Amino acid sequence: MNPEEEDHIIPLITSYLQNEVNSEERRYVEHWIHLSESNKLDFEKYTAVWEAASKTNVFDSVDIDQQWDKFLDTTKIRQQEKKRSKNVFFKIAASVVILLGLATYFFFNMNEEVLLVAKNGKENKFVLPDATNVWLNKGSQLIYSKGFNNKERKVTLKGEAFFDVTKDLDKPFLISCNETITKVLGTSFNLKGDPVTRETELILLSGRVEFSSENGKKILEAGDKISASPDGALSKTRSYNPNFSSWRTRKLIFEKTLMDQVIKDVEIRYRKKIRIEDNQFRRCKLTASYDNESFEDVLQTFKILFGIHVEYIDSETVVIKGGSCKS
Known part of the structure; x- marks a missing residue:
């Protein structure tokens, strides 16, 4: 944010936070916030500082006239601006230079x-x-x-x-x-x-x-x-298992992998509990890859390849029955 933009937007943001803006000013501030991610982050910072200052009663310790005069002198605001009334809005505006200097303190003390x-x-x-x-x-x-x-x-x-x-x-x-x-x-x-x-x-x-x-x-x-x-x-x-981070990649890769290990990887990938009734099925091997496939689609391939039957106990648990390696 350049200095000219900052001089213009900070008082508006302060007034916006005090709910003392008209409809046109409100639209302007909200449009400015959504112009860029940087503006959004700046607005969140100003909001955090303002709220922190309110909670710590920092404004009560500010000499309104003194800080407003310093604010005007520092930013070289036109003389006619000095005629504006010093209500709560200007009290905050006069203090904002000091508060922004303390922004890191307030912001990070709220976020230890x-x-x-x-x-x-x-x-x-x-x-x-x-x-x-x-x-x-x-x-x-x-x-x-x-x-x-x-x-x-x-x-x-x-x-x-x-x-x-x-x-x-x-x-x-x-x-x-x-x-x-x-x-x-x-x-x-x-x-x-x-x-x-x-x-x-x-x-x-x-x-x-x-x-x-x-x-x-x-x-x-x-x-x-x-x-x-x-x-x-x-x-x-x-480690020889390519599926150790399948929860992140959403991929499963099997190369002549025993179904006993396949089922373990599938359980981790989909956060399910799978029980196998037939130990013969555990010794079957699978060569296949799955890229962002649903749990149901994976089970469907097992049905086609091995002739298994699936029983759903609940939304998290299934039982695999039967299964032949020659299917």
Whole structure:
């Protein structure tokens, strides 16, 4: 926002927040807000500052005449502007220069922690202040403090997320999840913390990370998988499952995969519970790929390929009966 635009819009926003605008001024402010994402963010900042100032009674400590005169002198407003009445609107306008100088204080004191929550039916992709991309799985949360990206990049994960971390050699990216800490400089990986069992699992897609618990730490390379039990015991293996982040990609890929593993991946992808009655079906193999297919469509292919029967117990649980590998 250039200085001329700022001088013009700030008093209007202040009056708008006080509900002291006419219909034409209201339309102007609302049109300005929707002109750009930057304007929208500026309006949210001014609103936050104004509300914070109101709650902390900052206006009660302002000398109206003194601050208004300073405001006029600083912005070199035309002499005739000084004749306007000094009601509550101008009281706020006179203080706005001081308040904007304190914007960071008020804004961040209202937001000591930033909480990102995955919503149903949404992509749930978030961009952090350092340009790191984060995808949160359904029901997951990510928390970071107001000082993120100043001296360190530290977040707390509750649930499951896929991270594509922006590289910064001077500021390692730290993730606290259950009883573990993951330290990275710039990489992509899937991290899952089970809130019930307190088990934590990380699968590294690219780059290099340090994964630690109270029992030690291990360095992971691309393709590694590590699990941490509630007592901190670490188990590191190689990951050969391409579907570890299917909840994010909405894709499933199987190459001569045993149906026992296929069903596990399908359960994770669609958040369903699937029971198999016939153990013979577990030993069948599947080569197929699914790209954003519905759960019902996936089951339909199983019916065609293996001749299974499906019984729905409820919206979250199904039972698979029968099934022949030669179908």
